[in-house]
Amino acid sequence: MAMNSDYLIERRKLGRRVSFWRWATGLLLIAVIAGLGVYAAGGPELEHRGAHIAKLKIAGIITGDDETLKLIDEIGESNAKAVLVEIESPGGTVTGSEALYDALRKLSAKKPTVALVNGMAASGGYIAALGTDRIFARETSVVGSIGVLFQYPDIVGLLDRIGVKVESIKSSPLKAAPSPIESATPESRAAIAALVQENYDWFKRLVRERRGLDDAGLATVSDGRVFTGKQGVTLGLVDAVGAEDQARAWLEQNKNLPRTLPVRDWRRHGFAEKWGLSGLARVAGLDRIADFVDLVAKSPEAGMLDGVLVLWHPQLP
DSSP: OHHHHHHHHHHHHHHHHHHHHHHHHHHHHHHHHHHHHHHHHHHHHHHTTSSEEEEEEEEEEEOOOHHHHHHHHHHHHSSEEEEEEEEEEEEEEHHHHHHHHHHHHHHHTTSOEEEEEEEEEETHHHHHHHTSSEEEEOTTOEEEOOOOBOOOOOOHHHHHHHTOOOOOOOSSTTTTOSOTTSOOOHHHHHHHHHHHHHHHHHHHHHHHHHHTOOHHHHHHHOSSOEEEHHHHHHHTSOSEEOOHHHHHHHHHHHHOOOTTSOEEEEOOOSHHHHTTHHHHHHHTTOHHHHHHHHHHHHGGGGSOOOSSEEESOTTOO
């Protein structure tokens, strides 16, 4: 009888312990999920409230998208004491690059800005760099490609070979010209050439004003070619060879911003960025998944570009 009583008492104690650990595990799981939710929804914003150096990445094809422009505006209103603009871009559309440049100049009026050219800041990417106060590039980085491009396909010969004829009724000869289904006329070529030239003049004027080049210096760098970062320093396109450490040293010496200020990443408000999917995947050690999330988040930029381009690799889209 005593044995049965002791057995029942032990069973009750064991049941209580099991129940306790079940509840504890459940509460811990809820706390972890809640913590991840807080980080995903507002963690980055909490990090940005204190004094810090903001890091903004301009990568891929530049289109002047609203999310990037909004992010730049938010950095301008934040407690960031300076901004590192990390550029890895072959360029994009002229209007998108202009919008990005204007946003960065507006930001530079509020806070010191430094461009960091890692691999490439060509064409529209270089226009973005011009929007900052100082440009650093690695010796082997690619900069320049100062020029404007307008491309269109001509499939008239192909249509003739397969026996297809397309008729057009237009209000005027230059409407929808040039067209891939019509051979370009001298008038349409001249109209597009004038458009390209005006955008090219704007680009060169930007380089002249921001880099302080004379006519000879501008002519040397504005024939469309690219240069290394080291060549860019000699030609006046880049201020100095360096990376983040050199940028921080410049901010410390010239803007009195101590090295102790933390660097905080600022990301766009797309789906992946908003919910912190990429960051959470990296925290969990799932780097391959994080890379995939980043690729998907940027995929709209890989769509076909149209119009006048400032792009080093026009075949990339």
